[in-house]
Amino acid sequence: MPLPDFPSADQEVIHVHHNGANLGPFDGAKLTAMLEAGELSQEDPFWYPGMSDWIKLKQYPQLIDHFRAAQQPAAPPPPVPQSRDDQLDAIFGKLIDKSWAYLDEYNFASRIDEIFLGAVITATLDAGYNLIDLTSDGQNHYLRLENFDDNSRIVFRLNHFTGDLVSSNVIGQKARVMIGYGERVPNISTVLSALKAEFKSGLFVNAEPGSIVVDADVMSGYIYCQVDMFWSLDEIISRNYDIDHETLNEWIRASTNALRKYLRGRFAS
Amino acid sequence: MFGILNKFAHKSEMRESKDEMLIGEVVRAMSRQGYVTIAFQAHDDRQRVRFYAPQDPFLNSVWITLDRKTGTGMVSAALIGSKATLEIKAEIKNKMTDPDDLVAMFKTDLANMFKMPVIGGVKLNHEMNSVFATITKIIEIDNYVLKGDAGTQQLMSIISSAVTELSEKLRPFKKA
Known part of the structure; x- marks a missing residue:
């Protein structure tokens, strides 16, 4: 089932059904912390506004990845290319990297x-x-x-x-x-x-x-x-x-x- | 009469299905080692399954091809058994982005294009981003099917040691 857009990490909108009780709403940081502490399980179903039904957390690991990414400090800037040729190689490299990411998605779907x-x-x-x-x-x-x-x-x-x-x-x-x-x-x-x-x-x-x-x-x-x-x-x-x-x-x-x-x-x- | 016909048809069907039984056991055993199936090519006497290793940072995929050569008929099964070739191919991927690397790889692609596979030996092949190593073994299907866990473990030991050997051959070609 496709999900609506993920909530931002600071939105307290995620409900989790754990051990027969509805918990939350939690924001992304609280949800990942509770999962890491073992207070919630990947088997627990979750729901947030816009979803048509509850889904187990483990079926959408991208949700937790999304919140973890939001908690990461920003990556340092890449080194400055030393020449025009290096600069063009770097752009080419990024285009190829993005293509691999797309191909991975495509391969999984097919x-x-x-x-x-x-x-x-x-x-x-x-x-x-x-x-x-x-x-x-x-x-x-x-x-x-x-x-x-x-x-x-x-x-x-x-x-x-x-x-x-x-x-x-x-x-x-x-x-x-x-x-x-x-x-x-x-x-x-x-x-x-x-x-x-x-x-x-x-x-x-x-x-x-x-x-x-x-x-x-x-x-x-x-x-x-x-x-x-x-x-x-x-x-x-x-x-x-x-x-x-x-x-x-x-x-x-x-x-x-x-x-x-x-x-x-x-x-x- | 109906019962006799059925039994005959059933025996014949089971004799013809031994390669599928073996592939089924390979799929289950590989699944227990963390592989998932990502391609099936199945014909009468030739089964090929491609396994992807999502958690393996080194290997990208493993192809297992079982090509049955004898034993689908009652006479050939009794005389020479159920011989098959088992081809194991391991693949690593280098997601190359440097134009200089691409030029170097193009040269090795051409150099490997006309190499022929050898039974029991390892063949290496570059195809752009992928490097493959292949080994082919001759097996007797009856030694592994309908033998319970022991038969499957024996077969998996052949496959696992082949994958280890192929990985060692591929290791120098993997880019960090």
């Missing part, structure tokens, strides 16, 4: 989907699954995973559609995600029943969030239930590349749990 995909692989492997299929063209990514103990499968498709700086700064980092849960069924009649459901699912040109569609694979005997959603990648990946594995695990667990219940309820044999 690579966040790959960072997210890696985090999904890690989360699902930690949950006992093995990666058995991976395809990617840079923007559309597809994973299939199987748990060899219970033969259940997870499929995950991600289509990143805010890979440029302008759209990601305006609406945040968004991706269309399809997550699916599959089980191997022991009899052909269940697979045929799922095939009928798959035919009906095919009538949805664009599945809306929450619509669960069915996919069946006769050869491997798997039935999958799948749901489309829009996920905010920047709720999981912060600008300094920190990954909120705990929240991502919960998202995947909640989605697969709902799909498992649907699959077993609908195709109970």
Whole structure:
């Protein structure tokens, strides 16, 4: 979620939710001091006027960086160039430095989907699954995973559609995600029943969030239930590349749990 | 009959998926070492993942490419196993701003352009702001997949020692 302009360091406008209580409003200096003293946590949500919702501090490290920068003494002036040639080299150097800063921003915006995909692989492997299929063209990514103990499968498709700086700064980092849960069924009649459901699912040109569609694979005997959603990648990946594995695990667990219940309820044999 | 068909299809699928299983374990193990994935190039028998090291002041990124050569079919898997090449490429970046440095780098770029990679040896390559070091190893995928943590640790020990070796080769080229 993009934030409104940060308050200046002396504005007492920042509210923090800590241990079940709303604290503040604080100015920037007080907020950074309390964080450094351990009186507040990076896990605490914050809010200031203009924000539409509370967000964890750790998701926007730029806010604290902004206040810390305001507390720093001003940098000493650069040395005076000794010649016209040195002067031009210094200007050229600054132009290149600024370009690197822009490129870093651009790279982060365009690579966040790959960072997210890696985090999904890690989360699902930690949950006992093995990666058995991976395809990617840079923007559309597809994973299939199987748990060899219970033969259940997870499929995950991600289509990143805010890979440029302008759209990601305006609406945040968004991706269309399809997550699916599959089980191997022991009899052909269940697979045929799922095939009928798959035919009906095919009538949805664009599945809306929450619509669960069915996919069946006769050869491997798997039935999958799948749901489309829009996920905010920047709720999981912060600008300094920190990954909120705990929240991502919960998202995947909640989605697969709902799909498992649907699959077993609908195709109970 | 349905069950037999399914089992056959499943076994065949698992045989073909061993390289993906290995890449999945590499992604998880690299994540535990502080790397994040920033690029995937995945084809049938060739997986390439680029890892970025946000907290590393020296290395910029590490590329790991797994190119499976044998073992996707039942016969070749039984006869010669699942052989693959594992290419590890480390990258350092020098954010050069001095025109004199750019001129010097241009000369080394040309000098490295036609060097060929050698199995087991380290190849260095300059490309403007980046310097790469690459090493290629031949591995047997079956030694590392479905072996639990022991298999992953064994593979990561190969990758970690390769990254250390490549870093040493790159160290003289890193500008302060």
